Amino acid sequence: MVELPAGARIGELRVVLIDRLRRAGIEEAAIEADLLLGWVLNCDRAGLVLAAEQPLAEPLRQRLQAALKRRESREPLAYIMGEWEFWSLPFAVGPAVLIPRPETELLVEQALAFVRQLQRPPGGRYPWRILDLGTGSGILAVVLAREIASAQVVALDRSPAALAMARANARRHGVAEKITFVGSDWLSALAARPAFDLVVANPPYVCRSAMLTLQPEVREHEPHTALDGGRQGLDDIKIICRDLPAVLRPDGLLLLEIGWDQKTAAAELFNRNPAYRQTEIINDLAGLPRVLRCRKEEC
Ligand code: GLN
Structure with missing residues (x-):
């Protein structure tokens, strides 16, 4: 050396x-x-x-x-510095959470476009009730809580270390009182009530066989539980697709990050489920499929 x-x-x-x-x-x-x-x-x-x-x-x-x-x-720079930028804000990160990726900003843009277009949830109800599934470092929950004045966010993760980091990031950005943190393996700890207007999630979606081909920074340092989506990369997406209708209000919106090669498989999954409608896939700045957007049926 x-x-x-x-x-x-x-x-x-x-x-x-x-x-x-x-x-x-x-x-x-x-x-x-x-x-x-x-x-x-x-x-x-x-x-x-x-x-x-x-x-x-x-x-x-x-x-x-x-x-x-x-x-x-080849330890990631973000873990060495203990901090990484997302949506032009600094977030504390560490090996318990995935490092924020710029592609995920597309999910924020889509969420804000939906909220601004409707102004407020149909029926005049306030506030916007938002659920962030698998919050990790809390980037989605924190940015949405900052950007949407009337947001009331529930951020869940099954990892206590991730929740602690997300909480610290919420405090740092002054939105801790707008976010409730919940320890939960996907939706298992939530009451089956259609309480949310908007749900966002960046679940693990990498195919197990592709895990070996990831950069050493990702493969050897980032939490596999946040990346590995099973044989086709769809294990967690399937659980979300199955369980989400119980907590999403009629006509509510889901924005889900997916892998660039999951466009057809993910769209099929949601199209097959009668609880959803208007499934679309939105491309990121690189022109790759990145976000699945769909509405829950109106009743
Ligand atoms: N985009 C990430 C990667 O390619 C994967 C993130 C995820 O599985 N949610 O490393």
Whole structure:
């Protein structure tokens, strides 16, 4: 393990970092070098440019060295920094939860479009009652609670460690009082009452055979319980499809993240179930199928 040079200027260290990350097989080496340096110096990219000629203080160099060592062994940057951005907000993350993916912002956009189009739930009821299934770090629950003034969110997860992290993120973003956290294996702990206007979920959907082909960061560090969706990747999606009608109000909306190759299988599953209508698949910015959107029948 070659030490980062002591007393080097920040601009020089940046060049060394990019080179080291590249050699470790990391594609976005320049972006990651800036994120790591910014994290150590507690500044943004503009701050890094301004600090380029300054030497890095020794305690910070040691911190950077330790982080680089972890990153070279392909631990995800998000876990090393303990934080990752979603919807332009910082979220605490750790190995108990999946790292937020930018694709999941599509789910938020769809949820907000639905809410804004209707203004409020039909029938004039307030508030918006939203359920986030498998909340993980809480990104969906927190962002929806922030964006929708009248939101009342239930965020559930079967992992106590995930719930603790989601709770901390809700506090950090000032929405803890709008979210109720529930320990539950999918819908098992919820009363069978059609209480929710909108349900969002990013369940595990990776096929078991594809788990081995994932990047080492994902395969070796992220929680398999949040990724592995069984033989066809549909095990959890099937449970949600089966059990959700009991808690979704008539005409309520489900937004479900799916894998890019599950368009047909997932749509078929919901089309076959008479509790749902208007099943559509929405593509992400890369043009890949990403979100299943459907309504519950009106009665
Ligand atoms: N999109 C994630 C990945 O490809 C999978 C997320 C999930 O299973 N919910 O790593």
